[in-house]
Amino acid sequence: MKDMRPAGRMWHLYKMGGITPAITSMFDAQNAQQMAFIRSMLKEQRKNSLFDMPLHSMEIAVFDLETTGFSPYNGDEIISFGAVSVIGDKIEHGNTFYSVVNPKRKIPEDIIELTGITNEMAQDSPDLIQVLREFLEFVGQKVLVAHATGHDKNFLNAALWKTSKVSLSHRVLDTMMIAKWLMPKRKDLSLDALLDTYQIPVTKRHHALEDSLMTAQLWSKFMEEIKSRNVDTLGDLYALLSHY
Template identity: 70%
Template sequence: MKDMRPAGRMWHLYKMGGLTPALTSMFDVQSAQQMAFIRSIMKEQRKNSLYEIPLDTVELVVFDLETTGFSPYNGDEIISFGAVTVTGRTLSEKDTFYSLVNPKRAIPREIEELTGITNEMVADAPDLLHALRGFLEFVQQKVLVAHGSGHDKHFLNSALWKTSKVNLSHRLLDTMMIAKWLNPRLPAFDLDSLLNLYGIEVTVRHHALEDAVMTAKLWSMLMLEVESRGIHTLGELYTHLSHTN
């Protein structure tokens, strides 16, 4: 007799039809649809070769996350997504995405003070699965850009695995790494220092959308320097960045 307890039923469905039907059996239909969408986006992204795309026409999404802390593998969670579309060096400030996320845990007081996001504000916000789907619907197959991307990449990968058992497959560029390659002797490469260096107005720091917009403006300034060095395609930029420590 087949074991039809939840774990046994999931294993049976996995053997019969693969991971997606198995996962679908364990969640409500709406959640299963969200998961299927996220998995399809990651699968399609792996097929894309973006290296020959000219930098002046490449479609990008510059994004930022706010989180409850620094370690997604020790219980910290995303509490907001912010993103803005850029084509080449042209920022589309009206083409933006912003969502709070219910982390289903308490936001520490110091994070509330830093970000302005309170426990009351996220109480009725979308959960991670639904907010992540909204973010990926906005991103589609575009290249991702972030400043100091290690933090954001860890949290995105954790969120993708937690919700849909997939890893991030989008190309990711880091404005901090680009700045280090262009100006290795600068004393600091944090966002505030670079915004000041390039004369970019600081609006609201530690707000995911505002930080994304400011990072997008920084990207535009950096691309002027990149192009002045004879770098004209995404592949050429990646090649030069691969030699940056």
């Protein structure tokens, strides 16, 4: 039986995730456990290469974040996470993740209008570290896919550093970059424009889960074209995208 007295719990958390969660445990045991889990998961993820993974069987999580603004290093925060599991080009509609987050700050009116997430909804939602842990549990060892990933990666990395002093170690693919490779002469690579081009019905924009589901459909369309170009593995795809 583990020793869960303060000193025993601190030693257990140190073994799981290092000195940071162990020190934090002196102040908030639940947050320290969340932190230790996050740090342990990302440490394991760094061990996986995945470059030889066949695209047709690759497990991915298409995800999206909604935020209070555009600058995670200037006070903006995540207000919702959405994700859907995909294997190869098959969307697992029954395997999704969605949660609103309490950003511990007021949500600007234009963001409320855009996302439909009110301050009242956010105040009744879990804190960032809890939702981040649940999101990473859902993602597991999957490759992450999003559209225009710069925004989402910046916010994810800021959240991981803020809560757990770690950085994202998952492989990330950007459907915007894939579109640029597939259609090099195309100017408008926005999600709305690509959804229209591929005749993917727009359900609800700027909702983290709905945007994830629509981006997953776009990924499925892209997979058909990727296969036709004899691109078989994640490493092959990365090599081609590195030129863009």
